Amino acid sequence: MEGAIHSKMKPAAGVGPEVVIRMRDLHKAFGANKVLKGFDLDVRRGENVMVLGKSGSGKSVLIKCIVGLLRPDQGQVMVLGQDVYALGQDDLDHLRVRIGFLFQSSALYDSMTVRENLEFPLRRHWFAQSAEERDALVKEALENVGLEHTSDLYPSELSGGMRRRIGLARTLILKPEIVLYDEPTTGLDPITGKEIVELILRLQKKYGTSSVIISHDLNVAKLAANRIAILMDGRNYVEGSYDELRSMRDPVVQQFFIFM
Amino acid sequence: MDRSGVLLGARAIVVEVGELVAFTGRFFREAFRPRFEWRELVRQCYLNGYQSLPLVAITAFIMGLVLTVQSRPTLARFGAETMLPAMVAISVVREIAPVITALICAGKIGSSIGAELGSMKVTEQIDAMEVSGTNPFKFLVVTRIWSTILMLPLLVILADAIAIWACFIGVNMKGAVSWQLFQQQVFDSLVFSDVLPALIKSVFFGLAIGVVGCYKGYNTEKGTEGVGRSAHSAVVVASLVIFILDLVAVQVTEIMGLN
Numbered sequence: 001m002e003g004a005i006h007s008k009m010k011p012a013a014g015v016g017p018e019v020v021i022r023m024r025d026l027h028k029a030f031g032a033n034k035v036l037k038g039f040d041l042d043v044r045r046g047e048n049v050m051v052l053g054k055s056g057s058g059k060s061v062l063i064k065c066i067v068g069l070l071r072p073d074q075g076q077v078m079v080l081g082q083d084v085y086a087l088g089q090d091d092l093d094h095l096r097v098r099i100g101f102l103f104q105s106s107a108l109y110d111s112m113t114v115r116e117n118l119e120f121p122l123r124r125h126w127f128a129q130s131a132e133e134r135d136a137l138v139k140e141a142l143e144n145v146g147l148e149h150t151s152d153l154y155p156s157e158l159s160g161g162m163r164r165r166i167g168l169a170r171t172l173i174l175k176p177e178i179v180l181y182d183e184p185t186t187g188l189d190p191i192t193g194k195e196i197v198e199l200i201l202r203l204q205k206k207y208g209t210s211s212v213i214i215s216h217d218l219n220v221a222k223l224a225a226n227r228i229a230i231l232m233d234g235r236n237y238v239e240g241s242y243d244e245l246r247s248m249r250d251p252v253v254q255q256f257f258i259f260m
Numbered sequence: 261m262d263r264s265g266v267l268l269g270a271r272a273i274v275v276e277v278g279e280l281v282a283f284t285g286r287f288f289r290e291a292f293r294p295r296f297e298w299r300e301l302v303r304q305c306y307l308n309g310y311q312s313l314p315l316v317a318i319t320a321f322i323m324g325l326v327l328t329v330q331s332r333p334t335l336a337r338f339g340a341e342t343m344l345p346a347m348v349a350i351s352v353v354r355e356i357a358p359v360i361t362a363l364i365c366a367g368k369i370g371s372s373i374g375a376e377l378g379s380m381k382v383t384e385q386i387d388a389m390e391v392s393g394t395n396p397f398k399f400l401v402v403t404r405i406w407s408t409i410l411m412l413p414l415l416v417i418l419a420d421a422i423a424i425w426a427c428f429i430g431v432n433m434k435g436a437v438s439w440q441l442f443q444q445q446v447f448d449s450l451v452f453s454d455v456l457p458a459l460i461k462s463v464f465f466g467l468a469i470g471v472v473g474c475y476k477g478y479n480t481e482k483g484t485e486g487v488g489r490s491a492h493s494a495v496v497v498a499s500l501v502i503f504i505l506d507l508v509a510v511q512v513t514e515i516m517g518l519n
C-alpha cells in the first residue's frame with residue numbers, strides 16, 4: 001500500500017507464526033460513501049491487534065466484515081484458514097462458533113436473564129450437554145467476570161459495566177479461538193474501562209485467544225495491544241507497537257496521541 | 261403533492277410490497293427446513309396465543325352482545341325475532357369473529373413483534389445471535405410467524421364460542437329462550453361451508469400479522485425512533501392486509517359457491 005508504514009518489530013511473547021485472520025484489499029462503500037478502500041491486515045495466533053481510528057472511520061464496518069455480518073464490495077478475509085465469503089451458511093455458522101464477538105452495546109438478549117443469555121450459545125451448539133455441565137460452564141463464566149450473583153437478573157437490571165462483563169462472559173463461554181472487541185470501553189468511566197481491559201487480558205491469557213480490538217481509546221491500546229494498526233482513509237495507514245507509533249513524527253499518527 | 265412526489269410515493273409502495281413478498285418467500289423456504297426451533301415456537305405460541313386470550317374473549321363477548329341487542333329491533337319490525345340466534349351466529353362465524361379477532365391481534369401481536377424485533381435490531385441483538393452461529397431468521401422470524409398462523413384459528417374459534425354465548429345472554433335480556441333451544445337454532449343455521457372458509461381465512465390473517473410484524477421489526481433502522489415506527493406501521497399495514505385478504509376471501513368463496 002502506497003504511503004503506509006509497517007512495523008518490522010518481533011512478535012510479542014506468546015504470539016505464534018500462524019496467521020489466524022488475513023484481510024486483503026478490503027473495499028466497502030455505502031452509496032457514495034467509501035468506507036474501506038483496500039484495507040490489509042494479518043493477525044497471528046495469540047496476538048492482540050488493535051485497530052485505531054477516528055469515529056466514523058469504518059472500524060465497526062471492518063470488524064463486521066471479519067465475521068461476515070457485512071460483505072465487502074471487494075477483497076478477501078481468511079479466518080482460521082477459511083475464506084469467510086466463500087463459505088455456505090452452515091459452514092459459516094460453524095466458523096462463527098470459533099469466533100467470539102463483544103459488541104459495543106453488549107447486545108445481551110433483553111428477554112432473557114443473565115443465566116439464559118449465557119446458556120443460549122451452549123444450548124445452540126452442544127446438544128449432548130447435560131444441565132449439570134451447562135451449570136458448571138455458566139458458573140465458571142460468571143466467576144471469570146466476578147458477577148456470580150447476577151445470574152437471575154435481567155440485562156435491564158445491570159449497570160453498563162456489568163452488562164459489558166456479562167457480554168464478555170457470553171462471548172467467551174464457547175471458548176473461541178479468536179475474539180473481536182468492538183469498542184470495549186466506550187461509554188464506561190475510566191476506572192471501569194480499565195477493569196474491562198484487565199479482564200480482557202486476564203481471560204485472553206487464560207484461554208489463549210487471539211484478538212482484534214476496535215477502539216479510539218489509546219489507553220486500551222497502551223494496556224492491551226501487542227500491535228496497533230491505524231485505519232485512516234479506509235486503509236491500514238501504519239502498524240506498530242504503542243511505543244513505535246508514539247515515537248513517530250508523522251502528523252497523521254501524532255494526532256491520535258494529542259491527549260497522551 | 262406534485263406529480264414527482266406521487267410517483268416517488270407509488271415507487272416506495274411498490275418496493276415495500278416487493279420486499280414483503282420476498283420476505284414471505286424466505287419464510288416459506290426456511291419454515292420447512294431443519295433445524296426446527298420447537299422450544300421457541302412453544303414460547304411464542306404462549307406469548308401470542310395464550311396471552312391474547314383475555315383481550316379476544318372480552319372483545320368477542322361485547323361484540324356478540326351488542327350485535328344481538330342492536331339487531332333485535334330490526335328483526336322485530338319484520339316479525340323475525342326468532343331468527344336472532346341464527347343471524348348472529350352466521351354473522352359472527354363467517355365474518356365478524358375472524359376479522360375482529362385478526363384486527364385485535366394485528367394491534368396486540370403485530371405491534372409487539374414489530375417493537376421487539378425492532379429493538380433487538382437496533383441494539384445489535386440480532387447481529388449477536390447471527391455471530392453466535394444461530395440463524396436469527398429461523399429463530400426469531402419463523403417461530404413468530406408459525407405461532408400466529410397456528411394461534412389465530414384457535415383464537416377465532418374461541419371468539420366464535422364466546423360471541424355466541426354472549427348472544428344467548430342478549431336474547432334472554434328481553435325474552436326467555438332456553439339454552440337447548442338457542443343451541444338448536446344456532447347449529448341448525450350453521451353449515452360446514454360457514455365454518456371452514458372462516459378458519460382458512462384466519463390462517464391467512466395469522467400469516468399476514470406474523471409476516472408484517474416480523475418484516476417491519478427485522479428491517480428497523482434509525483434507532484429508537486425506528487422502533488416506534490416499526491411497531492405502528494406493523495399494525496397499520498397488517499390491518500390493511502387483513503381487509504384486502506378478507507375481500508379476496510369473499511370473492512373466492514363466492515366463486516366456489518360457498519356463500
